[in-house]
Amino acid sequence: MSSFDIRNLAPELSFDSTNDTSLYAHITDSNDDSVTILTRVWMNERNAPELLPYQKHLIDNLIDSLEEQSGLVTDEMASSIENKFMSMLYQTEMERIRYLVKSYLRTRLFKIEKYTLELLRNPDYTEIMSSQEIVYARRYQELVESHNHESFLHHLPVAQHKQDEKTAELDMVVSANLEAPVFCKVLDDIGEIHWNVNDSTETTELEKGGTYIIRYQAIQQYLKEDRVQLI
Structure with a gap:
């Protein structure tokens, strides 16, 4: 466009x-x-x-x-x-x-x-969301918690009422998948980049004008610096 x-x-x-x-x-x-x-x-x-x-x-x-x-x-x-x-x-x-x-x-x-809970727990959430979005997120989370409690949680023991439990086997807070693949166009000569995947390191050469499919985490910082654009 x-x-x-x-x-x-x-x-x-x-x-x-x-x-x-x-x-x-x-x-x-x-x-x-x-x-x-x-x-x-x-x-x-x-x-x-x-x-x-x-x-x-x-x-x-x-x-x-x-x-x-x-x-x-x-x-x-x-x-x-x-x-x-x-x-x-x-x-x-x-x-x-x-x-x-x-x-x-x-x-x-x-x-x-x-990602309501994840966003509200982020110490920098005021830099990510507008004031109206923050109000919306808080109210939305209140409604979700109230609905869940009235629907079924009140039938369970009090110890199981938590809606943000996080253990080695379970994480009830939905988080953005930073490992998701994305298409991006490189706006600046970035050169060779390295990022960790599990226990290994991957390398890619990002040339200006090139289009790549790559893990989001690998270009996350470059996106914030306006050196790449998602497409």
Whole structure:
């Protein structure tokens, strides 16, 4: 999903006057625009087995821009019949961005529900989840525990009421599988990497522009450094 700036198709429209608050204004120090960054963040989140850090600045800016641009597009459509076609193009592009934002947030909620206890026990959970996601995770866990207790746990001895038991044979806390295979595209010359698998060490050469299928744990740090992208 590559982005494009449809202002170039009709520079005479009044949308040019909104350049500073445009959906395509740069919101980071990189050369990529916000929609390109959102697409990459969305793909990484959908393909990573773990919950990645929430991109608050990116999402907040896009949502604010969408709300502002939505009003401008509506006004433009009402002002001139000639501008209706271009306004429809803008609306289509904004719907595409809304889809990416919603899909990104839904993917995160799915992971939060799946790994609730693991996330809440992570000492860095405030750096991974947004404040709204933290509230959601806590409330979700409360509902799950309450449902389990009312459904069947109250029939069992008190010693068996724990829902987070962890022993050598049993771990009731669902954790992300960091050993899962993922496809990734290398964005930087990383070179030879090594990672441990059971009692052995595996080695792979990661060249810029190359596409690899590899264990997630092996490229986890490079993903955080934006040196690889999941596909």
